[in-house]
Amino acid sequence: MLWRSVREGGDTKTRKSRRTLAMPKRCAEALKLHxxxxxxxKKAAGDRWQDDDLVFASKVGTELDSHNVRRSFRAVLKKAGLNAQEWTPSEMRHSFVSMLSDAGMPIEASLAWSGTATPASPERSPANKLRPLLLERAEAVDQIFRDL
Incomplete structure (x- = not known):
């Protein structure tokens, strides 16, 4: 698990924007590989690389725009053997919620974990219940994707 509550360069913009993150092991491994x-x-771009310390950047280190994201999304779909005309990021999010629900996670928790605001979202949970809740969600994702 990876727990963070502040940005590397300092605190978050607002108190409400602070988050604690329980990251599934699979995601942490994917980010390391990324x-x-x-x-x-960065080495291939050489002098063209603009180091803005972004996690997700263009081929020259700049901020991604919607065209970059759509192009990359379509490439991932193609690599996965899916038809890019049939899938959108929103549909992927809905599928993720369905998978969590099928794995036994309550729908409110599944929606909150996918970024959909609900009364059960972590921001509204008492502090002493927040960490176990996020850990449970991260472990559920690890369990769902254990064989991939």
Missing amino acids: RERQDVA
């Missing part, structure tokens, strides 16, 4: 690939892209 960083390694980004280091390769």
